[in-house]
Amino acid sequence: MRNLKKLGAAVAGCLISASTAFAEGYPVAAGSGAPPAVRDPAAGWDHLWREVIIDITIIGVVFALITAWLLWRYRHRPGNETGHAPKLSAAAAVAWVVIPTFVFLADDLYIAANGWHLWNVYREVPADRLEISLETGMYSFDYTYPNGLRTQNELKVPAGKPVLLRMTSRDTLHNHFIPDFRVKEDSMPGRITYLWFLPKEAGKQHVVSCAAYCGVMHSYMASKIVVLSPEDYKAWYDKEGAKLNEMKSAAEQTKAMPAKKS
Amino acid sequence: MNIKEWIFTTDHKRVGILYLIGSMAAFAVAGVMAMMMRIELSSLGPTITANPTTYNVWLYSHGAIMILAFQIPALTGFFANFCIPLMIGAKDVAFPRVNALSVWLFYVGVILALLTFFVPDPPDVMWTGYPPYSTITTGNTAFYTFTVLILGFASIIGGVNFLTTVVYMRAPGMGWTKLNIFVWCTLGAFVLQLIFVPVLGTAVTLISLDKYLGTHFFDPTNGGDVLTYQNLFWFYSHPAVYVIFLPFFGVLFEIVATFARNRVFNYKMVVFGGIFGIVALAGVVWVHHLYVSGMADWLRIGMMVTTLMISVPVGLMLIGLVGTLYKGSISFETPMLYASGVMFLFLIGGLTGIPLAVPSLTVHLARTYYVVGHFHYVMAVAGTFSIFAGVYYWFPKFTGRMYNEFWGKLGFWITFVGTNMVFWTMMDIGVQGMPRRYYDYAQFPQFVSAHQFMTLGSIILGIGFVIAVVNWIVGAIRGPKAGDNPWGSHSLEWTTVSPPPHGNWPSPPSVAENWTPYGYDKP
Numbered sequence A: 001m002r003n004l005k006k007l008g009a010a011v012a013g014c015l016i017s018a019s020t021a022f023a024e025g026y027p028v029a030a031g032s033g034a035p036p037a038v039r040d041p042a043a044g045w046d047h048l049w050r051e052v053i054i055d056i057t058i059i060g061v062v063f064a065l066i067t068a069w070l071l072w073r074y075r076h077r078p079g080n081e082t083g084h085a086p087k088l089s090a091a092a093a094v095a096w097v098v099i100p101t102f103v104f105l106a107d108d109l110y111i112a113a114n115g116w117h118l119w120n121v122y123r124e125v126p127a128d129r130l131e132i133s134l135e136t137g138m139y140s141f142d143y144t145y146p147n148g149l150r151t152q153n154e155l156k157v158p159a160g161k162p163v164l165l166r167m168t169s170r171d172t173l174h175n176h177f178i179p180d181f182r183v184k185e186d187s188m189p190g191r192i193t194y195l196w197f198l199p200k201e202a203g204k205q206h207v208v209s210c211a212a213y214c215g216v217m218h219s220y221m222a223s224k225i226v227v228l229s230p231e232d233y234k235a236w237y238d239k240e241g242a243k244l245n246e247m248k249s250a251a252e253q254t255k256a257m258p259a260k261k262s
Numbered sequence B: 001m002n003i004k005e006w007i008f009t010t011d012h013k014r015v016g017i018l019y020l021i022g023s024m025a026a027f028a029v030a031g032v033m034a035m036m037m038r039i040e041l042s043s044l045g046p047t048i049t050a051n052p053t054t055y056n057v058w059l060y061s062h063g064a065i066m067i068l069a070f071q072i073p074a075l076t077g078f079f080a081n082f083c084i085p086l087m088i089g090a091k092d093v094a095f096p097r098v099n100a101l102s103v104w105l106f107y108v109g110v111i112l113a114l115l116t117f118f119v120p121d122p123p124d125v126m127w128t129g130y131p132p133y134s135t136i137t138t139g140n141t142a143f144y145t146f147t148v149l150i151l152g153f154a155s156i157i158g159g160v161n162f163l164t165t166v167v168y169m170r171a172p173g174m175g176w177t178k179l180n181i182f183v184w185c186t187l188g189a190f191v192l193q194l195i196f197v198p199v200l201g202t203a204v205t206l207i208s209l210d211k212y213l214g215t216h217f218f219d220p221t222n223g224g225d226v227l228t229y230q231n232l233f234w235f236y237s238h239p240a241v242y243v244i245f246l247p248f249f250g251v252l253f254e255i256v257a258t259f260a261r262n263r264v265f266n267y268k269m270v271v272f273g274g275i276f277g278i279v280a281l282a283g284v285v286w287v288h289h290l291y292v293s294g295m296a297d298w299l300r301i302g303m304m305v306t307t308l309m310i311s312v313p314v315g316l317m318l319i320g321l322v323g324t325l326y327k328g329s330i331s332f333e334t335p336m337l338y339a340s341g342v343m344f345l346f347l348i349g350g351l352t353g354i355p356l357a358v359p360s361l362t363v364h365l366a367r368t369y370y371v372v373g374h375f376h377y378v379m380a381v382a383g384t385f386s387i388f389a390g391v392y393y394w395f396p397k398f399t400g401r402m403y404n405e406f407w408g409k410l411g412f413w414i415t416f417v418g419t420n421m422v423f424w425t426m427m428d429i430g431v432q433g434m435p436r437r438y439y440d441y442a443q444f445p446q447f448v449s450a451h452q453f454m455t456l457g458s459i460i461l462g463i464g465f466v467i468a469v470v471n472w473i474v475g476a477i478r479g480p481k482a483g484d485n486p487w488g489s490h491s492l493e494w495t496t497v498s499p500p501p502h503g504n505w506p507s508p509p510s511v512a513e514n515w516t517p518y519g520y521d522k523p
């Protein structure tokens, strides 16, 4: 009975420590130092991944050691011709269900709580952000900036500013996967999905690769993210925006001219 | 032995052996496809084919055949057919002619799957067949639809048959808690098949209706929705994982109990906690395959919790299996060697699934080689090793002869080395970002040497499998006579002669009050 009480306390302890995970914080991005600091999903990912890997490694090693020991200890030897395991008492049989169940559930809850916490970081996009709309198609990623500027298979972004992609597709499923930023989400016709990431270091390029099977050229469907310093980005963005405006007004003038019929 | 007798047979043991031959042929073909893919990936750019579609067709056929025509039929076709009537002391199954229909439908399905290599524009839709691609490709999606429908139908009528058989045809005295664990596992698997296969049938039928008859179930420009298919598909295909997992764990229990000459640890925990728990949870976790598919956030979080909870029944079954060793007397003939290997390698497969239950980790891991490595550890390693273990274990029973122990063990060790080289490396490059279903990986030149290492590993594991299969063929033809019960098992199937005659026993067996299939401590 005393043992059971101790066990109860241990289980309760596990549950409580699991629930504290809801309150745990995540590393904050160094960014460009702009306050307020932005939570970085990629850093959160690395942190949770480490935690879960340690968790499952411990479980795996414990199980493997026990198995190896049993296999060796009870190997067939002269004088040990048949098994002679004692019959479990009813209480022991129940305990062998209840205790492991609670231990596993406590661990599950702990992982779930941490996972949920990080999930919120992934899904809640900071308000101060660059919003890009992305249309995918066989076999390209087509980005549109807020000023109407379009690029294909290359996205220039300023360092330190969260980037939100609103995605859809004109033909089949595709997926904008950025391994360096630990994020991906499908794009598909008829729905709009989103993802966001935090580019940090100016001067870096990050691979984007399609991660939803989309046909013959699936493995060649790629893009890249080019991180510029905020100043360089602004210069580029304004220059391209001006060019775009010129083109637009030129196009309007042509339209305004009386159309010649042939 | 004449061919006509085999074609018109309704004997459950022969039907089982037909299932074994068909599923092993399917395994060989899909294995060759795996080798082709591995060789293609051994260098950047084109290696043995310059056409990505060719690779995609290999991958489609590899995935579809391995799951639908190899593992499910080997486990719920061969083992269930051969073992269940013998284990419960029945003369045959409840509906022997339906059983014969089931195996021949299975052969039609296998032939349909193999036609992939002969029709122009073969299907290239992957074993998942997601629309819109499957409805706009020039490949023949209809082959996919009909292969799934026919193999699914074969499996459903098998399910009806075995549920009836176990409920009504147990030997006198054979109570529910005296059933072999394998019988319980197979019942669980068939319950899942009966509930969920019709959903898969619906899903794959609708894509062919969309493609060939112009309906718009999955076409958003006409009011359809692409995500509906993914939900229907995984509503079946996640439970399908347990249709594979349950019987192969059942096989492991039989082998471990016999070679440890021991009782099954906490039988009721394994059955009512493990098997029942898995059947109960199987249908409420499918969204973990759709974590990056744009599903509602609350569903992703909800199914994270249910998915993690699967660790409870699976953990109980593993405790039951490992606990069976306690105070046993373990010998390591080939079947037990494979089973011991699984006890370690299944840990890798099972535990690497835990990160995949967490949506905030799958945003990076989903659709990469991490997933491919994980499920190969579960299916290609744990599942296939268990199937091989089971074939070795019942080999003396269904052939009456013995395989060669030396080659059996050698085959195991070679396969063991090869599988770990391939599938561990897959997980490693997956975490670093290598996407799956890639014919080429120009964006990831850093993985060339890892891919070459895996290609080498796949050649090694292929050699190991070939040694095993050759060992069986040679053993079946001219192995030494095995005797009725070479392993000294207590289970009922070993009380008849090897190979068992039509009708199984001269007179129907009955079991004593204190008999259990694992009662090694009782004389």
Ligand code: HEM
Binding pocket: B031, B034, B035, B037, B038, B059, B060, B062, B063, B064, B066, B067, B071, B126, B127, B128, B372, B376, B379, B380, B381, B384, B422, B435, B436, B437, B438, B439, B458, B461
């Ligand atoms: C025997 C050694 C095996 C090797 C070397 C092997 C190798 C591979 C490779 C290279 C891929 C393709 C990865 C990609 O391009 O994304 C793959 C996919 C797959 N394999 Fe295997 N495999 C083996 C056995 C098995 C077995 C026994 C199963 C049984 C269930 C299996 C089931 C699958 C499935 C379901 C896929 C995914 C197909 C898809 O993406 O649609 N494999 N395998």
Ligand SMILES: [Cu+2]
Binding pocket: A173, A174, A175, A210, A211, A212, A213, A214, A215, A217, A218, A219, A221
């Ligand atoms: Cu793609």
Ligand SMILES: [Cu+2]
Binding pocket: B237, B238, B241, B285, B286, B288, B289
């Ligand atoms: Cu699943």
